[in-house]
Amino acid sequence: MTSWLRGGPTRIGADSIAMRKHWKAYCVYCGGRAGTRDHCPPKLLLERPYPPNLPTVRACASCNEGFSRDEEYFLAILAQVGSTPALIAKVAEGGSVDRALAKAPGLDERIIRSLSIGEDGTVFVQPEIDRIHRVIHKIALGIYVLRYGRIPLSESLAFLGVFPYDDENRPPMALVAATFTERFRPKRWSHVQRGIFSYIIVQDPTNWSRLCCVLDFHRSLWGVVTFPRPQPGAESGTEADCFADGVVMRSVGDAIPAIRKRPWQGSKPEAPAATADGRWLAAG
Numbered sequence: 029m030t031s032w033l034r035g036g037p038t039r040i041g042a043d044s045i046a047m048r049k050h051w052k053a054y055c056v057y058c059g060g061r062a063g064t065r066d067h068c069p070p071k072l073l074l075e076r077p078y079p080p081n082l083p084t085v086r087a088c089a090s091c092n093e094g095f096s097r098d099e100e101y102f103l104a105i106l107a108q109v110g111s112t113p114a115l116i117a118k119v120a121e122g123g124s125v126d127r128a129l130a131k132a133p134g135l136d137e138r139i140i141r142s143l144s145i146g147e148d149g150t151v152f153v154q155p156e157i158d159r160i161h162r163v164i165h166k167i168a169l170g171i172y173v174l175r176y177g178r179i180p181l182s183e184s185l186a187f188l189g190v191f192p193y194d195d196e197n198r199p200p201m202a203l204v205a206a207t208f209t210e211r212f213r214p215k216r217w218s219h220v221q222r223g224i225f226s227y228i229i230v231q232d233p234t235n236w237s238r239l240c241c242v243l244d245f246h247r248s249l250w251g252v253v254t255f256p257r258p259q260p261g262a263e264s265g266t267e268a269d270c271f272a273d274g275v276v277m278r279s280v281g282d283a284i285p286a287i288r289k290r291p292w293q294g295s296k297p298e299a300p301a302a303t304a305d306g307r308w309l310a311a312g
Contacts, residue, residue: 053086054086055087055091056086058088058090060090060091064086066092068083068084069225070163072099072100073103083170095162103118103128104129104139105139105153105155108153108308109192109249109310110192110245110249112247114224139153142155142156150309151310153308157190157306172241190252191250192308202234203233203252206232206233207242215228225246227242228241228244238254238256239257240253
């Protein structure tokens with residue numbers, strides 16, 4: 029049997045075929061039995077009408093549902109710091125975020141408590157960074173699986189930071205430069221929904237053995253996670269191959285035990301670049 033992987037046709041033996049079938053039975057987040065598919069990124073962070081053929085990864089019901097509250101919180105915070113028409117519509121009366129806060133008084137109270145006003149009248153929001161981290165970490169893990177056809181060790185993913193689009197919170201210049209070519213032209217981003225969610229995988233400017241996955245949410249916020257560069261010679265499929273479940277795993281036997289530890293239970297996330305006290309500027 030022949031599979032078209034990067035670099036041309038590759039022969040797939042019976043062992044690899046069995047390995048692929050074995051792989052499909054497991055959740056990419058915890059290694060448990062997968063009975064559902066999880067959208068990557070979550071549909072909650074996209075806009076209707078949704079693009080066709082949204083990418084998904086295999087997940088157990090517990091992990092698929094377990095992120096829901098964090099994702100709702102993430103969107104509510106994103107709507108506080110973003111000023112795009114789509115986000116403004118969400119917080120307006122009757123918008124999706126407005127309705128969600130009305131149905132969840134506890135979440136509404138948490139958002140209100142996170143707001144503060146500076147001496148000059150500027151409104152700031154103090155996010156619960158652990159919750160922001162979990163959502164970004166989860167999406168980056170899903171993108172890695174879709175892109176490279178394997179699950180990285182949970183402890184190998186590192187949360188670099190989250191950077192709202194404002195003058196107070198800017199990503200490192202070396203990282204911004206990595207998203208441009210040597211001729212200062214923007215590199216090609218992958219758009220799940222243009223202007224709503226895009227991502228790019230670039231060289232980590234501080235560590236040549238790692239890559240940076242930069243997630244852009246509603247052109248209002250960057251989330252950045254670093255992960256190891258796939259080893260040369262390892263089998264991996266193109267994004268199209270991954271979306272069609274046409275990926276051959278190199279070693280399921282190594283991957284499954286490694287992901288028993290949930291990725292968000294690894295090292296403590298670093299605080300994002302923000303104001304001196306960790307606050308983000310709220311949209312005006």
